[in-house]
Amino acid sequence: xxxxxxxxxxxxxxxxxxxxxxxxxxxxxxxxxxxxxxxxxxxxxxxxxxxxxxxxxxxxxxxxxxxxxxxxxxxxxxxxxxxxxxxxxxxxxxxxxxxxxxxxxxxxxxxxxxxxxxxxxxxxxxxxxxxxxxxxxxxxxxxxxxxxxxxxxxxxxxxxxxxxxxxxxxxxxxxxxxxxxxxxxxxxxxxxxxxxxxxxxxxxxxxxxxxxxxxxxxxxxxxxxxxxxxxxxxxxxxxxxxxxxxxxxxxxxxxxxxxxxxxxxxxxxxxxxxxxxxxxxxxxxxxxxxxxxxxxxxxxxxxxxxxxxxxxxxxxxxxxxxxxxxxxxxxxxxxxxxxxxxxxxxxxxxxxxxxxxxxxxxxxxxxxxxxxxxxxxxxxxxxxxxxxxxxxxxxxxxxxxxxxxxxxxxxxxxxxxxxxxxxxxxxxxxxxxxxxxxxxxxxxxxxxxxxxxxxxxxxxxxxxxxxxxxxxxxxxxxxxxxxxxx
Numbered sequence: 421x422x423x424x425x426x427x428x429x430x431x432x433x434x435x436x437x438x439x440x441x442x443x444x445x446x447x448x449x450x451x452x453x454x455x456x457x458x459x460x461x462x463x464x465x466x467x468x469x470x471x472x473x474x475x476x477x478x479x480x481x482x483x484x485x486x487x488x489x490x491x492x493x494x495x496x497x498x499x500x501x502x503x504x505x506x507x508x509x510x511x512x513x514x515x516x517x518x519x520x521x522x523x524x525x526x527x528x529x530x531x532x533x534x535x536x537x538x539x540x541x542x543x544x545x546x547x548x549x550x551x552x553x554x555x556x557x558x559x560x561x562x563x564x565x566x567x568x569x570x571x572x573x574x575x576x577x578x579x580x581x582x583x584x585x586x587x588x589x590x591x592x593x594x595x596x597x598x599x600x601x602x603x604x605x606x607x608x609x610x611x612x613x614x615x616x617x618x619x620x621x622x623x624x625x626x627x628x629x630x631x632x633x634x635x636x637x638x639x640x641x642x643x644x645x646x647x648x649x650x651x652x653x654x655x656x657x658x659x660x661x662x663x664x665x666x667x668x669x670x671x672x673x674x675x676x677x678x679x680x681x682x683x684x685x686x687x688x689x690x691x692x693x694x695x696x697x698x699x700x701x702x703x704x705x706x707x708x709x710x711x712x713x714x715x716x717x718x719x720x721x722x723x724x725x726x727x728x729x730x731x732x733x734x735x736x737x738x739x740x741x742x743x744x745x746x747x748x749x750x751x752x753x754x755x756x757x758x759x760x761x762x763x764x765x766x767x768x769x770x771x772x773x774x775x776x777x778x779x780x781x782x783x784x785x786x787x788x789x790x791x792x793x794x795x796x797x798x799x800x801x802x803x804x805x806x807x808x809x810x811x812x813x814x815x816x817x818x819x820x821x822x823x824x825x826x827x828x829x830x831x832x833x834x835x836x837x838x839x840x841x842x843x844x845x846x847x848x849x850x851x852x853x854x855x856x857x858x859x860x861x862x863x864x865x866x867x868x869x870x871x872x873x874x875x876x877x878x879x880x881x882x883x884x885x886x887x888x889x890x891x892x893x894x895x896x897x898x899x900x901x902x903x904x905x906x
Contacts, residue, residue: 841875
């Protein structure tokens with residue numbers, strides 16, 4: 421929209437010259453002359469309508485006159501870009517801009533006029549709204565993609581959601597990731613935070629703490645509370661960056677100040693780990709507040725606080741109370757918690773995989789994005805056999821995609837293989853594997869599931885052998901420091 425406003429200002433200056441920025445209102449005679457000129461000139465008609473719409477450059481704000489000139493413009497031939505811009509603004513008016521009466525049918529009719537100019541970046545917003553008004557699913561996706569390819573972030577976000585949830589298009593995790601990246605590159609903080617989280621957790625993509633840090637810090641700098649909490653965690657654990665407790669505390673504090681529960685919980689944990697008695701007491705109050713809002717890990721910490729007398733007097737009854745409260749809560753919340761509830765030495769769990777597995781995985785994902793299923797399968801199989809759960813899950817998805825191009829008998833055989841890899845990924849609690857496995861179990865006949873389990877057992881054995889064989893030395897390992905319960 422910024423580019424469009426710039427263009428409008430430029431066109432207006434071309435017509436009105438240096439006087440375009442004057443604050444003095446135009447005289448009745450001047451305005452009459454401009455309206456006379458507008459009858460024969462598309463650019464003058466557009467700029468006059470724009471001036472009436474915004475009340476700028478000596479022209480009084482008058483939505484009725486603005487609508488009149490834009491409507492007049494859309495009836496003119498030839499249909500040039502000024503006509504398209506006028507149609508776009510009429511469409512926006514009928515969608516409620518400037519508190520105009522909403523009429524979605526008229527809005528769609530006017531926005532349809534801009535489709536011939538759909539490659540103009542300044543009209544990406546209009547193409548986006550036309551897509552959202554489309555009844556046909558294929559038009560909805562088609563025009564969202566045109567808008568997103570012109571760097572319109574809301575369109576990229578809608579495509580991400582559509583592909584992730586299967587909304588008006590077949591569900592496609594890889595396409596969802598593609599559009600999320602487009603939105604993140606467009607400097608959208610929510611998209612950056614989600615992409616950072618996906619790289620952090622290995623969801624829809626491989627685990628990559630460098631990429632997780634890259635996107636998380638960008639969202640955090642835009643004051644995204646969830647990203648700030650995760651960035652603090654990364655500094656605390658040394659994920660993607662060296663351990664830095666001062667920076668961890670800084671980002672936890674910023675997240676906590678916005679009410680983020682993980683930010684508060686991790687900040688309280690950091691304070692409990694210190695030697696300052698006053699801060700420990702403050703931490704207990706903060707941790708109790710988080711625990712009272714349903715965070716299981718915080719409730720477990722409160723039990724330890726009262727069991728060991730950390731920041732508060734030891735109290736066996738209160739310790740038992742918080743243990744009982746923790747039992748009522750699920751593990752869905754607080755899975756990224758760090759602090760004293762990780763064991764007496766505050767140890768970290770180390771997840772390791774051979775560096776070659778990550779390289780094969782990245783290549784496999786690249787091939788999959790290009791829909792080269794055979795090459796994607798080959799690379800992902802190498803990574804999956806090196807005990808990378810994310811690769812095992814994505815391998816199952818690639819094989820499913822590959823099966824769609826086969827005859828029924830071959831298709832069933834491939835789906836049985838995919839079942840085996842999905843089950844193996846589920847054994848490692850790879851996020852998303854459980855839902856895929858459940859869908860396949862519900863859809864497959866008993867014979868296919870039986871064959872899938874045979875493949876699963878074979879894959880399990882070959883992965884175990886590969887793990888024993890590689891025994892990679894320390895300097896050939898990619899280390900993922902994760903919370904023990906994460």
